[in-house]
Amino acid sequence: AQTVTQSQPEMSVQEAETVTLSCTYDTSENNYYLFWYKQPPSRQMILVIRQEAYKQQNATENRFSVNFQKAAKSFSLKISDSQLGDTAMYFCAFILGTGTASKLTFGTGTRLQVTL
């Protein structure tokens, strides 16, 4: 079974600064995908970034980038130039790249507060 661990329950960052959220996972599979989702107070889960395990290059989406270390099974999210609208719960998630179903396994989340 796959597991996802987020060891930082809460983080705080000042506006315009950079923050890194940590995530580790455990799997015996070699083909999988990793995601970071953002959940603001509206409760909707919003996809932030996606990483294919077979790609060595780290994914980037505007101010969001990841540091994917496959051997260490680590997948951290870096948010640059933090904005007040980045305040939310952030979930790391894992999905196998084989099989016929799309079952996401989530971590317990990190609550990020962006302050003035």
Next chain:
Amino acid sequence: DAGVTQSPTHLIKTRGQQVTLRCSPKSGHDTVSWYQQALGQGPQFIFQYYEEEERQRGNFPDRFSGHQFPNYSSELNVNALLLGDSALYLCASSLAQGYGEKLFFGSGTQLSVL
């Protein structure tokens, strides 16, 4: 382009009752998954529907059942409600065309069992 829509947004039930939650997938999507998110936790996979069949199921009892309609919309039914069923229920849609496809989520239904 309409995203994933869920109804109702909030629901209050008492123990032992039955509840039905509804989900309309994002336009063009054919696969619907349901997740349960307890307070302070990450979402947990309940099951997934594709072509009106349950394709995969998480570790949830048979009290949780579902259905997918020909227009790809879906329902989640929970019988004999327990206090522990209180949670946010999220619906996600996707395309069943490959691996690691992106899931798009609705805003959820907040279920409170008293």
